[in-house]
Amino acid sequence: MKYITLTFLCICSVLIFILFTNEQIATQRYDNGLITYQFSNPNNCVIKISGLVDEDLGYKFSDVxxxxxxxxxxxxxxxxxxxxxxxxxSIEIGKTVREKNIETFITDSCDSACGYIFVGGVKRNIQKYRTMGFHQASVDDGRCISMKTAIDSIDRKIIELGYNHIKMMLNDKSSKKWISYEEMTSCKNMLQVGSSELLKDGIVDTVFD
Incomplete structure (x- = not known):
């Protein structure tokens, strides 16, 4: 009996070792959130970002x-x-996402600048009944800016930077829809657009349960 028990424990130890050797999960903190990454095999490499987009996230994302x-x-x-x-x-990370052929998913919240990362996905997926939040851009002094309200060249460059990114990532019809959503509300509010509408607009490729 002792021999059988010892053998069983050895087998369990080997299985646990194999499991943890093949599957690596780690979480790192960045300035305004967490980035978690998981590796089980070359065909299943996963990253999850939870928090606000900032410069430090860009560095951590590149490291992963x-x-x-x-x-x-x-x-x-x-x-x-x-x-x-x-x-x-967000734009910089979104460009990297497209360059690296990364697939993007929304299973929680993705509002405002988050969308500029999401749209970089070579395939864009959203869970059923989830939404994306859109609004006008804002500058450090709190002003909302759009093409209609931009008062100087710097404001216009900020808006053009965002719009050009969207136009690069989406087709003409879908990018126009995206821009129209942003212009529908000020930077003080958020327009939430549902998964079925995003699919119809071509902003997402797949809605999953």
Whole structure:
């Protein structure tokens, strides 16, 4: 009996070792949130962002991608849970997402600048009944800015930067719809658009249960 028990414990220990060796999960804090990454095999590399988009997130995101490159990841999935943040860093991350052929997912919140990351996805997925939040851009002094209200060249450059990113990531019809959603409300409010509408607009590719 003791021999059988010892053998059983050894087998369990080996299985646990294999499990933790093959599947690596880690969470790192960045200035305004958390980034979690999971690796089980090259066809299942997952990143989840939870928090506001800032400069530090950009650095941490690049670090995780470098790690995944060493792991020879062939498929990367990015899950987003963010109420927004800085437009510039969202655009930079969104461009990287597209360059690396990353698939994006919304299973929680994705508002404001978060969408500029999401739209970079080579395939964009949203869970049924989830929404995306849209509003006009704002500047550091709290002013809402749009093409109609921009009062100087700097404001216009900020708006053009965002619009050009959307136009690069989406087709003409879908990008126009995105821009119209942003112009529907000020930066003080949030227009929530549902999954079925986003699918019809071509902003998302798939709605899943």
């Amino acid at each position: 991608l470098s790690l995944f490159e060493k792991k020879n990841c062939k498929k990367i999935s990015l899950y987003l849970n963010s109420n927004g943040g800085k437009l510039l860093y």
